[in-house]
Amino acid sequence: MxxxxxxxxxxxxxxxxxxxxxxxxxxxxxxxxxxxxAPGRLPAGQSIFRVTGRVTVNTQLATxxxxxxxxxxxxxxxxxxxxxAVAEEAFLLRGASRMVIxxxxxxxxxxxxxxxxxxxxxxxxxxxxxxxxxxxxxGIRGTGAYAETDPEQTYFCTCYGxxxxxxxxxxxxxxxxxxxxxxxxxxxxxxxxxxxxxxNAPFINHTDQELALIEALVxxxxxxVFPLDTYNAPRxxxx
Amino acid sequence: xxxxxxxxSGARRTVTGPVKPAASLRELGSVAAGLALLAGASAQARAAxxxxxxxxxxxxxFRAEASYTTDDNxxxxxxxxxxxxxxxxxxxxxxxxxxxxxRTRVSIQGFAGTQRFSTYTGLSNNFIGTxxxxxxxxxxxxxxxxxxxxxxxxxxxxxxxxxxxxxxAFGVTVLKPATDKVQLSGGVTYNITDGKSTVxxxxxxxxxxxxxxxxxxxxxxxxxxxxxxxxxxxxxxPTLSAVPSPNITDDAFSDSLRxxxxxxxxxxxxxxxxxxxxxxxxxxxVSWRRVxxxxxxxxxxxxxxxxxxxxxxLAYLARx
Numbered sequence: 411m412x413x414x415x416x417x418x419x420x421x422x423x424x425x426x427x428x429x430x431x432x433x434x435x436x437x438x439x440x441x442x443x444x445x446x447x448a449p450g451r452l453p454a455g456q457s458i459f460r461v462t463g464r465v466t467v468n469t470q471l472a473t474x475x476x477x478x479x480x481x482x483x484x485x486x487x488x489x490x491x492x493x494x495a496v497a498e499e500a501f502l503l504r505g506a507s508r509m510v511i512x513x514x515x516x517x518x519x520x521x522x523x524x525x526x527x528x529x530x531x532x533x534x535x536x537x538x539x540x541x542x543x544x545x546x547x548x549g550i551r552g553t554g555a556y557a558e559t560d561p562e563q564t565y566f567c568t569c570y571g572x573x574x575x576x577x578x579x580x581x582x583x584x585x586x587x588x589x590x591x592x593x594x595x596x597x598x599x600x601x602x603x604x605x606x607x608x609x610n611a612p613f614i615n616h617t618d619q620e621l622a623l624i625e626a627l628v629x630x631x632x633x634x635v636f637p638l639d640t641y642n643a644p645r646x647x648x649x
Numbered sequence: 650x651x652x653x654x655x656x657x658s659g660a661r662r663t664v665t666g667p668v669k670p671a672a673s674l675r676e677l678g679s680v681a682a683g684l685a686l687l688a689g690a691s692a693q694a695r696a697a698x699x700x701x702x703x704x705x706x707x708x709x710x711f712r713a714e715a716s717y718t719t720d721d722n723x724x725x726x727x728x729x730x731x732x733x734x735x736x737x738x739x740x741x742x743x744x745x746x747x748x749x750x751x752r753t754r755v756s757i758q759g760f761a762g763t764q765r766f767s768t769y770t771g772l773s774n775n776f777i778g779t780x781x782x783x784x785x786x787x788x789x790x791x792x793x794x795x796x797x798x799x800x801x802x803x804x805x806x807x808x809x810x811x812x813x814x815x816x817x818a819f820g821v822t823v824l825k826p827a828t829d830k831v832q833l834s835g836g837v838t839y840n841i842t843d844g845k846s847t848v849x850x851x852x853x854x855x856x857x858x859x860x861x862x863x864x865x866x867x868x869x870x871x872x873x874x875x876x877x878x879x880x881x882x883x884x885x886x887p888t889l890s891a892v893p894s895p896n897i898t899d900d901a902f903s904d905s906l907r908x909x910x911x912x913x914x915x916x917x918x919x920x921x922x923x924x925x926x927x928x929x930x931x932x933x934x935v936s937w938r939r940v941x942x943x944x945x946x947x948x949x950x951x952x953x954x955x956x957x958x959x960x961x962x963l964a965y966l967a968r969x
Contacts, residue, residue: 445862446831448828449791459829631790636748
């Protein structure tokens with residue numbers, strides 16, 4: 411007679427060993443990594459929905475289990491990307507980016523500093539927020555926004571909502587944009603003429619499907635129904 | 650699936666078989682009908698406020714496509730009569746969107762293009778057409794499906810004569826993001842081709858599904874399957890002892906006497922492709938398409954009329 415706990419059937423033994431080793435959980439994670447997953451409100455305690463490539467939070471390598479809170483610095487390597495949520499805000503940070511989520515100075519105001527790189531963000535309604543980039547300071551309310559910044563200029567698209575934009579080096583250059591669907595993307599220059607540091611820009615490098623994705627992480631839906639048909643990869647039609 | 654096949658350019662062969670009345674009369678009728686339709690639409694547009702109609706049209710730019718395709722069976726014939734060719738294609742289109750409500754909209758597109766066959770130049774053709782889509786989406790939620798209904802019509806002019814005519818399609822579509830990396834789409838289409846010869850008058854129904862799998866921001870693998878049931882047109886050489894009816898001497902080929910015929914068939918089309926996007930609205934697209942067709946009503950005593958096709962395509966696409 412076999413001792414208690416020893417299994418006769420080798421298939422059962424392999425199955426139990428696989429379960430114990432977390433094989434199916436790993437397989438599920440691998441499948442999700444490969445084919446993605448349907449976005450929904452992130453469970454309590456989870457910040458990151460998707461991480462691709464080398465991403466760090468406060469210089470520590472990020473995983474799906476990493477929590478991100480105000481005060482953290484998130485950094486991506488070139489070709490990396492991270493999709494995450496902090497409280498009622500959600501972000502898609504593209505490669506070669508560095509962003510600091512600042513601790514709110516008051517209960518109502520949050521702030522983030524995009525040191526370099528590209529970020530798509532959505533913010534909860536009724537939560538005034540400030541975005542600081544290399545060349546601009548932007549106050550926003552209930553907004554979806556996309557920003558790209560480098561030392562020379564910032565690209566800023568108010569995807570929807572209201573944004574008050576000021577050029578850092580030229581306070582006389584300021585604009586208030588009230589947008590419903592990418593109505594007025596702008597460039598904010600580091601070295602523009604006085605009063606002329608803000609210029610119109612085209613719609614680039616972000617999609618409505620990405621906005622819908624990050625809104626879903628915080629349980630919201632973007633205000634538009636049909637995505638703008640301006641994606642970057644034209645496809646062949648079926649004959 | 651591209652229909653029909655070739656005729657070397659140059660002197661056209663005399664054709665025998667069921668050819669419809671002079672195309673000029675039909676075309677005149679079509680032009681008259683088109684003008685009447687335009688006049689009606691124009692009157693309606695005026696009634697509804699022409700400027701409002703124009704203002705509501707949101708132009709969505711131009712698209713262009715240049716492609717190179719190898720096709721191992723341009724005759725769509727059983728193995729013994731399959732002919733191989735290479736095709737250069739160019740297609741341009743422009744379109745716009747008219748919002749009807751927050752959940753519905755109409756899309757209008759015009760397109761034109763050409764296909765140039767390397768060897769069987771009688772199959773080379775120019776085409777021009779238009780498509781209108783009606784879309785409904787219940788909400789902007791990430792996974793909300795988009796339902797559509799469309800109508801498309803195109804005029805085709807071949808280097809040969811018998812295939813000249815019109816191609817129409819009506820259908821319904823659905824598009825749904827499944828995950829953040831996979832998007833599914835499907836549709837049912839009723840296809841009608843109206844050629845100069847009745848042999849090239851065909852009707853069939855297709856059911857198709859497609860999955861786009863995003864490998865990253867710039868790379869997408871796509872897989873499609875389609876089942877098409879109804880009329881299919883093939884061209885055979887003298888090897889076929891009993892040619893199905895209707896048939897006609899095909900004027901697209903001059904290498905030897907070939908006969909085009911129409912029959913009922915079930916056709917499977919599978920597509921596997923890879924799309925690499927560049928910034929600025931350009932992309933490179935590589936695809937393989939496999940077509941497998943099985944005749945439903947081969948005449949008694951005839952050989953098996955089933956055929957297979959392999960197409961490899963390389964395309965450069967741009968929007969601007």
